[in-house]
Amino acid sequence: MFSVLLLLLAWCAAGTACARLCLAAVRAATAIVASAEATGSGDGDGERAGELTLHEAAFLSGGPTRVVDLTLVAMARGRRLLLAHTGWVTVVDPEPEDEWERSVLGAIGPRGQSPxxxxxxxxxxxxxxRGLADRLVAAGLAVPDGGGGRxxxxxxxxxxxxxxxxxxxLGVVALLMPQDGGAEDWLxxxxxxxxxxxSVSCLAIARVEAHPYARWASPAGHRLLAAAVAAAAAEGADRELALVAVRGTRALDEPAMRAAFTHR
Known part of the structure; x- marks a missing residue:
C-alpha cells in the first residue's frame, strides 16, 4: 500500500509538471503568433537584422533590467557616473546624451547618488x-507581455x-521499503x-521544439540576436558592451564593477 501511495505522488508530480510545460509552450506560441498577425510583421524579421541595436539585443536577452545594466556600464565606461563596489552609483555628468541616460539619471534622483x-x-x-519593449513586440521579435504571453x-x-x-x-524510497504482497523489486x-x-520525454520534446527557453525573445528575435551583436562588434561597437547586452554583468572584466551589481 505504501508503494502505491508513493507511486501516486510520483504520477501527480510528473503529470502536473508536464501539463504546465505544455500549457506554457502553447500560450507563448499563441501570444507570439497573435502579435505577428496583429502587426503584420511576422515575415519582416529579415529587414530588422541590420537595425537591432545593443539596447534591443539587451532586452531580447535579459529584459528591462539588462537594458538598464547596459546603460549603466556604458555611462561608467564614459566617466559619466561612478559604480562603487559597495553597490552605490554616483553621477559625474548630469547632462543625459539620450533617452537611456535620461531614464537612469532620473532614477538616481537630484541628489546625484543612490544605491x-x-x-x-x-x-x-x-x-x-517600455517604449523599446513595445517596438520589439510590434516587430515580432519580443514576446508580448500580457495574457500569459510570458x-x-x-x-x-x-x-x-x-x-x-x-x-x-520516490522510487528509491519505494524500493527500500518492504514490499506489500511480495512484489518484486523490478516490478x-x-x-x-x-x-x-x-518527464524525460517532455523535456526532450521541449528541447527540440522550444529551445532556447526564452522569456523575452520570440523565435524570430533569437534568430537575429547573435547576428546583430556580431555585426555591431564588427562595426566598431565596444566588445564588452556587446557581451553585457547578451550575457549580462557577469561578462564584465572588472571585479569591482561586477561587485557593484551583485552587492546586497
Missing part, C-alpha cells in the same frame, strides 16, 4: 524601456526537471519508470 538596486528597478520600469517555458522546464528528480527519489522499479519516462 544601485532601486535605480535599476526604477529605470527598468521607465518609459524608455508564462515562461524555462520555468516549466525547471519544474519538470524537479518532478523527474522527485520521481527517482516496483517499472512502475516508477513510467512517470519518469513521461
Amino acid at each position: 544601485l538596486a532601486p535605480v535599476r528597478r526604477a529605470a527598468a520600469a521607465g518609459d524608455a524601456v 508564462t515562461t517555458v524555462a520555468g516549466a522546464v525547471r519544474q519538470v526537471r524537479v518532478a523527474a528528480a522527485a520521481v527517482v527519489a 516496483v522499479a517499472l512502475w516508477f519508470a513510467l512517470p519518469l519516462l513521461l
Whole structure:
C-alpha cells in the first residue's frame, strides 16, 4: 500500500509538471503568433537584422533590467557616473546624451547618488524601456507581455526537471521499503519508470521544439540576436558592451564593477 501511495505522488508530480510545460509552450506560441498577425510583421524579421541595436539585443536577452545594466556600464565606461563596489552609483555628468541616460539619471534622483538596486528597478520600469519593449513586440521579435504571453517555458522546464528528480527519489524510497504482497523489486522499479519516462520525454520534446527557453525573445528575435551583436562588434561597437547586452554583468572584466551589481 505504501508503494502505491508513493507511486501516486510520483504520477501527480510528473503529470502536473508536464501539463504546465505544455500549457506554457502553447500560450507563448499563441501570444507570439497573435502579435505577428496583429502587426503584420511576422515575415519582416529579415529587414530588422541590420537595425537591432545593443539596447534591443539587451532586452531580447535579459529584459528591462539588462537594458538598464547596459546603460549603466556604458555611462561608467564614459566617466559619466561612478559604480562603487559597495553597490552605490554616483553621477559625474548630469547632462543625459539620450533617452537611456535620461531614464537612469532620473532614477538616481537630484541628489546625484543612490544605491544601485532601486535605480535599476526604477529605470527598468521607465518609459524608455517600455517604449523599446513595445517596438520589439510590434516587430515580432519580443514576446508580448500580457495574457500569459510570458508564462515562461524555462520555468516549466525547471519544474519538470524537479518532478523527474522527485520521481527517482520516490522510487528509491519505494524500493527500500518492504514490499506489500511480495512484489518484486523490478516490478516496483517499472512502475516508477513510467512517470519518469513521461518527464524525460517532455523535456526532450521541449528541447527540440522550444529551445532556447526564452522569456523575452520570440523565435524570430533569437534568430537575429547573435547576428546583430556580431555585426555591431564588427562595426566598431565596444566588445564588452556587446557581451553585457547578451550575457549580462557577469561578462564584465572588472571585479569591482561586477561587485557593484551583485552587492546586497
